[in-house]
Amino acid sequence: MSRIILGVTGSIAAYKAADLASQLTKAGHKVTCVLTKSALEFVTPLTLSTLSKNPVISDLFAEKEGWQPGHIQLADEADLLLIAPATANILAAMANGFAHDALTAIALATRAPILIAPAMNGKMWQHPATQKNVETLRGYGAQFVEPASGMLACGYEGVGRLAEVETILQAVAAVLAAPR
Numbered sequence: 001m002s003r004i005i006l007g008v009t010g011s012i013a014a015y016k017a018a019d020l021a022s023q024l025t026k027a028g029h030k031v032t033c034v035l036t037k038s039a040l041e042f043v044t045p046l047t048l049s050t051l052s053k054n055p056v057i058s059d060l061f062a063e064k065e066g067w068q069p070g071h072i073q074l075a076d077e078a079d080l081l082l083i084a085p086a087t088a089n090i091l092a093a094m095a096n097g098f099a100h101d102a103l104t105a106i107a108l109a110t111r112a113p114i115l116i117a118p119a120m121n122g123k124m125w126q127h128p129a130t131q132k133n134v135e136t137l138r139g140y141g142a143q144f145v146e147p148a149s150g151m152l153a154c155g156y157e158g159v160g161r162l163a164e165v166e167t168i169l170q171a172v173a174a175v176l177a178a179p180r
Contacts, residue, residue, distance in 0.1 A: 001028035002176050005074055005110070007083035007103045008048070009090045010038020012153040013119035013162035017043060020084055022051040023169055032057065032074060034103045036090065060102040071102050075109035080175055083107070084145070085119035085162045088130050094142075095133035113175050117145040119162035126159070145171045 004024055008017040017033065024031045031052040035045065045056035060071060075081075083090065083103070090103065099105040107114060116137065124130060125147055134144065145168050148161040162168075 001030070002079035003030045003077050004032075004172070005078045005081045005106060005112075006031055006033045006048075006052070007036075007081060007086070007090075007107070008033060008039040008043060009036045009083065009085055009087045009103070010041055011085040011087050011119045011162070012042060013085040014039050014042035016162055016165055017084060018047050018051055019165045020082075020168060021048050023165065024172070025052050027169075030054065034058070034074070034106060036101055036103055038087070038089075057102050060100075060105055071105045072109055075106045075112075078106070078110050078112040080172065081107060081110050081112055081114045082117070082168070082172060083114070084117035084168055086116045087118075088120050088124045088127075088133075091116070091118065091130060091133040091137065095136040113178075113180070114142040115145065115171055115175050116142055117163050117168050117171075118147050118160075120147075120160050122156055122160040124160070143171070143175060 008014050021031050032054050033048040033056045035058040049056045093104050094107050099108045145163045148163050149159045150161050
């Protein structure tokens, strides 16, 4: 099957990354989880490494043995970079070409398709800066799984929830099936 990099960012919805990693692995994909520093506040590497059956990357400078930087090797080998959940912060960083951690470095270096599933407060999602970043990323070729509406962790009701895991899995299948 495919090599999928699952990027996880610092959102309360990060707990759903465990289900994504598990479902993708059960489907036969090789999944490597890459966590931002903020994601570590919500999920543990042990959980995701157990479910993905692969080591988790959370530090740009914690390289494995060998001459090639690990994040570049992952970027080169990926068939898909899936970022779920994606915060407003990661969207801004990617739209502006920042590579300040392992996930943004992989995003900048990969030539694999990028699929982004945002999750944030509805006001943050609808802010013109966030929408501009989304349009910039779309212009670069990134695809999105639109956030869902409903009760948000912050107590508001509206758009901004991470899409359902099944919806994200369907989008992954569609991206992987599309000709490149």
